[in-house]
Amino acid sequence: MSVDVPVALLGYGTVGCAVARLLADSAEDIERATGHRLRLVRALVRDVDKEREFQPEDGVLTTDFALIRDDESVAVVAEVMGGLTPTGDHILGLLRAGKPVVTANKQLLARRSTELFAAAAEAGVQLRFEASVCAAIPVIKVLRESLVVTNVHRVLGIVNGTTNFILTRMESGASYEEALAEAQRLGYAEADPTEDVSGADAAAKMAILASVAFGSRVELDDVAYEGIDQIRPEHVEAARSLDSVVRLVGTATLVDGAVDVRVGPALVGRHHPLASVEGPFNAVMLHGDAIREIMLEGPGAGGLETASAVVADMVSVLGTTGTGFLQGDACWRSLPTLPPGDLPAPFYVRIAVDDRPGVLAHVAERFADEGVSIAQLSQQVQNGSAALDVVTHTAPSGRVAAALDAIASLPEVHARPEALRVISERGV
Amino acid sequence: MSVDVPVALLGYGTVGCAVARLLADSAEDIERATGHRLRLVRALVRDVDKEREFQPEDGVLTTDFALIRDDESVAVVAEVMGGLTPTGDHILGLLRAGKPVVTANKQLLARRSTELFAAAAEAGVQLRFEASVCAAIPVIKVLRESLVVTNVHRVLGIVNGTTNFILTRMESGASYEEALAEAQRLGYAEADPTEDVSGADAAAKMAILASVAFGSRVELDDVAYEGIDQIRPEHVEAARSLDSVVRLVGTATLVDGAVDVRVGPALVGRHHPLASVEGPFNAVMLHGDAIREIMLEGPGAGGLETASAVVADMVSVLGTTGTGFLQGDACWRSLPTLPPGDLPAPFYVRIAVDDRPGVLAHVAERFADEGVSIAQLSQQVQNGSAALDVVTHTAPSGRVAAALDAIASLPEVHARPEALRVISERGV
Numbered sequence: 001m002s003v004d005v006p007v008a009l010l011g012y013g014t015v016g017c018a019v020a021r022l023l024a025d026s027a028e029d030i031e032r033a034t035g036h037r038l039r040l041v042r043a044l045v046r047d048v049d050k051e052r053e054f055q056p057e058d059g060v061l062t063t064d065f066a067l068i069r070d071d072e073s074v075a076v077v078a079e080v081m082g083g084l085t086p087t088g089d090h091i092l093g094l095l096r097a098g099k100p101v102v103t104a105n106k107q108l109l110a111r112r113s114t115e116l117f118a119a120a121a122e123a124g125v126q127l128r129f130e131a132s133v134c135a136a137i138p139v140i141k142v143l144r145e146s147l148v149v150t151n152v153h154r155v156l157g158i159v160n161g162t163t164n165f166i167l168t169r170m171e172s173g174a175s176y177e178e179a180l181a182e183a184q185r186l187g188y189a190e191a192d193p194t195e196d197v198s199g200a201d202a203a204a205k206m207a208i209l210a211s212v213a214f215g216s217r218v219e220l221d222d223v224a225y226e227g228i229d230q231i232r233p234e235h236v237e238a239a240r241s242l243d244s245v246v247r248l249v250g251t252a253t254l255v256d257g258a259v260d261v262r263v264g265p266a267l268v269g270r271h272h273p274l275a276s277v278e279g280p281f282n283a284v285m286l287h288g289d290a291i292r293e294i295m296l297e298g299p300g301a302g303g304l305e306t307a308s309a310v311v312a313d314m315v316s317v318l319g320t321t322g323t324g325f326l327q328g329d330a331c332w333r334s335l336p337t338l339p340p341g342d343l344p345a346p347f348y349v350r351i352a353v354d355d356r357p358g359v360l361a362h363v364a365e366r367f368a369d370e371g372v373s374i375a376q377l378s379q380q381v382q383n384g385s386a387a388l389d390v391v392t393h394t395a396p397s398g399r400v401a402a403a404l405d406a407i408a409s410l411p412e413v414h415a416r417p418e419a420l421r422v423i424s425e426r427g428v
Numbered sequence: 429m430s431v432d433v434p435v436a437l438l439g440y441g442t443v444g445c446a447v448a449r450l451l452a453d454s455a456e457d458i459e460r461a462t463g464h465r466l467r468l469v470r471a472l473v474r475d476v477d478k479e480r481e482f483q484p485e486d487g488v489l490t491t492d493f494a495l496i497r498d499d500e501s502v503a504v505v506a507e508v509m510g511g512l513t514p515t516g517d518h519i520l521g522l523l524r525a526g527k528p529v530v531t532a533n534k535q536l537l538a539r540r541s542t543e544l545f546a547a548a549a550e551a552g553v554q555l556r557f558e559a560s561v562c563a564a565i566p567v568i569k570v571l572r573e574s575l576v577v578t579n580v581h582r583v584l585g586i587v588n589g590t591t592n593f594i595l596t597r598m599e600s601g602a603s604y605e606e607a608l609a610e611a612q613r614l615g616y617a618e619a620d621p622t623e624d625v626s627g628a629d630a631a632a633k634m635a636i637l638a639s640v641a642f643g644s645r646v647e648l649d650d651v652a653y654e655g656i657d658q659i660r661p662e663h664v665e666a667a668r669s670l671d672s673v674v675r676l677v678g679t680a681t682l683v684d685g686a687v688d689v690r691v692g693p694a695l696v697g698r699h700h701p702l703a704s705v706e707g708p709f710n711a712v713m714l715h716g717d718a719i720r721e722i723m724l725e726g727p728g729a730g731g732l733e734t735a736s737a738v739v740a741d742m743v744s745v746l747g748t749t750g751t752g753f754l755q756g757d758a759c760w761r762s763l764p765t766l767p768p769g770d771l772p773a774p775f776y777v778r779i780a781v782d783d784r785p786g787v788l789a790h791v792a793e794r795f796a797d798e799g800v801s802i803a804q805l806s807q808q809v810q811n812g813s814a815a816l817d818v819v820t821h822t823a824p825s826g827r828v829a830a831a832l833d834a835i836a837s838l839p840e841v842h843a844r845p846e847a848l849r850v851i852s853e854r855g856v
Contacts, residue, residue, distance in 0.1 A: 030576060033576050136722060138722075142566050145566075145743070146558070146740045148740055149457055271704075273704055273705075275704070276704035290733065290735065291732075292733065293726060294726035297725070298722035305718065308577055308716075316573060
């Protein structure tokens with residue numbers, strides 16, 4: 001028997017319109033699957049009279065948040081307005097009023113989730129957030145429900161489509177600037193691309209993924225991130241010569257009970273599943289005791305894709321209300337953060353040097369002094385200047401950084417080199 | 429507050445042992461996530477005294493099915509014994525006795541699901557089956573719950589790890605026989621590999637996936653399948669020259685309201701995400717209106733991996749009992765089957781011919797007679813014998829087959845050539 005379920009939105013932009021359209025177009029699908037008929041009754045906007053891609057029924061749009069918060073009939077609210085203020089307070093207000101909330105807001109979750117989930121727990125309602133990470137790729141549900149007995153200990157992710165598009169274009173010969181301009185032209189990058197290219201967007205998503213995977217809160221401030229603005233065609237070329245590609249990779253790792261979450265450009269071996277993630281696509285790879293590794297791939301952004309995840313979350317809220325099933329805060333413990341520099345990995349380093357006898361030995365010595373063992377070393381000479389391409393064996397990132405500091409002070413070395421992590425094989 | 433939940437198993441082999449171990453080792457994880465403490469109280473076996481990898485408590489193993497069926501305390505039963513008889517009747521008996529069932533049995537589901545789901549619906553209990561397809565890769569939950577408003581219209585899958593391992597080894601230069609022997613040595617292939625290499629195993633999985641994706645029952649008999657036993661190094665070599673790899677691909681397609689499900693070797697373009705699926709791994713790609721495409725990849729077999737999916741299903745059953753949430757039969761409509769030969773695709777064909785003037789023109793004419801347009805045609809000559817490699821534009825498979833029948837009767841042609849589908853780009 002069908003149950004009429006009034007729902008509301010905070011925000012009615014691109015994603016909000018897409019949610020409204022999906023709710024209307026898929027009403028029968030949802031009813032058949034769940035027994036509930038979802039009906040959009042309110043949507044919070046700044047301007048009621050603005051033209052919309054998908055016009056809701058008269059009276060749905062409102063500028064008055066209290067109308068939604070205080071409407072006893074509204075069974076679930078989806079927040080798709082974005083931003084931190086007043087969004088965070090609106091969500092808190094809804095939760096405290098006993099309303100389940102679904103949100104697509106990664107920046108808010110990566111900063112205020114302790115407070116938000118505490119409010120949800122106190123009110124005994126759900127706060128779901130599938131759409132906050134990688135749009136329609138259902139990684140939160142998979143982590144929480146499908147992998148409930150799996151002990152996930154590592155998450156690798158290409159979780160920013162803008163930077164992945166740029167890096168893929170650079171593989172085909174574009175410069176960083178050309179690739180960024182093309183991304184902006186195609187709508188994959190904003191006019192101000194800082195949030196994406198700096199790694200900040202990916203860092204917020206990795207914070208959320210790590211929190212769910214490890215059951216311990218990770219916020220944006222806990223994530224060390226670097227972007228791709230320092231990546232030059234030489235890196236892409238050097239990657240190719242190592243049968244690899246350059247990708248902006250987020251990693252969340254559990255090491256002896258401590259958590260390490262970081263985002264940075266990495267060299268990914270051609271046969272690693274992440275290497276095949278091209279263009280604006282996203283992928284998340286989960287390593288767990290019982291599953292070895294599972295990868296989910298798909299479009300990481302888009303209004304309709306995000307809306308699909310929002311509606312699926314609304315359906316899941318309604319479908320599990322009252323059962324106590326996987327509804328609370330995913331975080332149930334408080335793990336320490338791994339000291340920066342402790343995470344072991346193999347690294348790739350490109351070092352611009354003078355083409356002089358002895359430089360290779362001097363560089364090699366500095367690595368040896370820090371106990372970093374070298375797997376591969378080659379020297380490229382071009383127009384009188386030279387570069388060393390170094391791949392290390394697995395070593396703590398701090399020891400590699402210390403070696404690079406020492407190398408930077410060699411007279412033959414032009415600049416402090418940057419290290420890129422190497423992800424070469426499955427399971428690594 | 430914790431609720432003690434007695435559960436039972438049918439079967440206690442590799443998967444059953446792994447389920448028992450996961451239930452014991454992850455009892456706290458499950459309780460924290462769901463509020464339920466699952467306790468294995470019965471497991472049906474043929475021989476109670478046989479030694480087990482993970483020994484259950486005294487009194488758990490039994491040879492008497494009725495003890496499980498009639499135990500009112502048992503809240504959910506997982507079937508991990510495999511086979512069709514008496515397994516099917518046991519599951520029916522449990523469902524009719526009002527017990528929810530979780531099964532890993534693809535062969536049974538691909539043959540008797542109408543009857544099984546009808547019994548579940550009549551008793552008002554759930555029948556879940558995540559583990560029946562690709563072990564721990566959570567494609568059933570993703571299809572039913574995450575993509576509830578997505579209108580999935582195409583499923584592409586590499587759903588058999590044995591054949592994928594063999595094909596990947598052939599890429600590295602092994603013959604079919606060498607690769608099969610290696611798969612058997614590593615435990616990826618059975619002593620009698622027929623079920624895998626014939627495509628029958630993949631066909632059963634595609635029938636289940638198609639049923640869930642399209643909401644219309646597809647059984648094993650509805651799936652046209654071919655295996656990889658006809659694949660020779662020349663195919664792999666020809667694929668390489670077309671910047672492709674050979675994969676055993678299952679496709680389920682919705683065309684104008686009709687369903688087509690098939691399994692066969694295909695040429696997959698190097699940049700298509702399925703091409704990066706190597707060794708014994710599986711992957712399923714879902715195309716839908718709201719999501720473009722989402723791919724899930726992971727190990728497609730293994731005792732622990734399968735057990736992980738079984739336990740997740742048990743948890744999902746308990747977590748949704750009584751809410752009416754996505755519990756019934758996934759099939760709610762009855763779609764016709766697309767006439768064989770109607771499905772359009774581009775095809776690759778290798779034709780062994782005499783190296784005589786005019787043969788290329790004769791072959792080209794036969795394609796033209798059937799309205800099949802050619803995208804690429806090249807002739808290889810070696811030791812006096814020759815082969816034509818042909819890639820067609822998209823054409824109905826029946827027209828391609830008719831052209832090949834006509835080509836087979838040409839005097840210069842040595843044997844009826846086989847066509848391999850070509851999957852070259854994302855979205856195709």
